[in-house]
Amino acid sequence: MHQPKILLIGKNGQVGWELHRTLAAVGQVLAVDYPEIDLTDAAAARALVLENRPTVVINAAAYTAVDKAESEPKLAQQINCAAPGVLAEAAKQTGALMVHYSTDYVFDGAKSTPYLETDSPNPLGVYGQTKLAGDQAVRAAGGDHLIFRLCWVYGARGQNFLLTIRRLACDRETLRVVSDQFGCPTWSRLIAEATTLALRQVLAAREASVYNGTYHLAAGGSTNWHGFASRIVESIPEAERRCRQVAAIPAAEYPTAAKRPAYSVLDCGKLQKTFGLQLPAWEECLRLVLDTP
Numbered sequence: 001m002h003q004p005k006i007l008l009i010g011k012n013g014q015v016g017w018e019l020h021r022t023l024a025a026v027g028q029v030l031a032v033d034y035p036e037i038d039l040t041d042a043a044a045a046r047a048l049v050l051e052n053r054p055t056v057v058i059n060a061a062a063y064t065a066v067d068k069a070e071s072e073p074k075l076a077q078q079i080n081c082a083a084p085g086v087l088a089e090a091a092k093q094t095g096a097l098m099v100h101y102s103t104d105y106v107f108d109g110a111k112s113t114p115y116l117e118t119d120s121p122n123p124l125g126v127y128g129q130t131k132l133a134g135d136q137a138v139r140a141a142g143g144d145h146l147i148f149r150l151c152w153v154y155g156a157r158g159q160n161f162l163l164t165i166r167r168l169a170c171d172r173e174t175l176r177v178v179s180d181q182f183g184c185p186t187w188s189r190l191i192a193e194a195t196t197l198a199l200r201q202v203l204a205a206r207e208a209s210v211y212n213g214t215y216h217l218a219a220g221g222s223t224n225w226h227g228f229a230s231r232i233v234e235s236i237p238e239a240e241r242r243c244r245q246v247a248a249i250p251a252a253e254y255p256t257a258a259k260r261p262a263y264s265v266l267d268c269g270k271l272q273k274t275f276g277l278q279l280p281a282w283e284e285c286l287r288l289v290l291d292t293p
């Protein structure tokens with residue numbers, strides 16, 4: 001079978017770093033990141049696709065600083081909305097499949113049962129607004145596309161909740177963690193693996209366009225930040241940590257620049273039905289990460 005050429009943008013991010021490894025078995029991967037490619041430069045983003053003419057464009061790059069986005073809306077808009085639109089248009093022009101990532105923060109959290117792909121988005125902050133606009137731009141480009149909507153991404157590298165809590169647990173006796181925001185913590189490696197397995201199915205299909213659409217992709221079950229933090233702290237041997245107590249606090253006692261949804265658990269039934277893929281429960285994901293050297 002002819003080896004697909006995969007252009008991966010954002011190879012140094014949490015998800016991108018894992019994708020660089022999992023995609024290696026599927027095709028020839030051309031992986032780039034900032035500053036080689038600056039997604040605020042629309043012409044450069046377009047040229048990257050038009051000059052390389054890949055079979056698949058995977059955009060794992062994004063402006064992900066949720067709070068900082070409130071004071072940098074223009075930059076967040078360029079990276080999260082304008083750039084994915086330009087990449088998707090160039091992909092359409094060259095007949096490539098566009099793979100993109102969305103966020104649970106497109107939802108306002110008013111629901112109390114897991115969000116479906118068909119639920120109406122209503123982002124509470126700039127990050128979510130720009131990401132939602134990016135999803136819409138990818139769809140509007142009109143080419144073949146897969147959008148995977150993720151939730152609470154973490155892993156063994158990068159900037160994420162797991163690493164922050166592990167660091168703080170060694171520094172402080174008490175951690176105060178928000179307990180009234182619910183989501184599904186999801187390991188970046190499993191996101192990359194699920195993306196790769198889904199992509200293989202699409203590439204092998206006679207008609208890729210039947211798969212076009214948005215898919216929720218998250219670990220099973222749900223928890224709040226306090227529950228997640230407690231599990232992380234418990235995993236550190238007592239002798240190695242200073243932290244003795246993880247106190248639950250309401251979000252109102254932990255003010256942030258951006259408002260976050262109180263509930264953004266994702267229903268991943270569509271992913272399961274379409275691709276036969278189902279991620280394990282978040283506790284099992286966490287065990288696997290902690291068990292990884």
Ligand SMILES: NC(=O)c1ccc[n+]([C@@H]2O[C@H](COP(=O)([O-])OP(=O)(O)OC[C@H]3O[C@@H](n4cnc5c(N)ncnc54)[C@H](OP(=O)(O)O)[C@@H]3O)[C@@H](O)[C@H]2O)c1
Nearest residue numbers: 012013014015034038039061062064101103150151152153
């Ligand atoms: N993290 C989460 O909890 C979460 C939740 C839901 C959805 N998502 C979505 O999942 C996807 C992957 O997220 P992630 O957590 O893996 O992101 P990440 O670790 O923050 O990585 C993002 C990557 O994008 C790059 N980037 C930033 N600005 C750029 C620019 N102007 N030009 C080119 N590259 C640029 C970053 O490079 P630098 O490091 O050099 O800036 C970084 O390598 C994103 O679409 C994100 O919105 C994330």
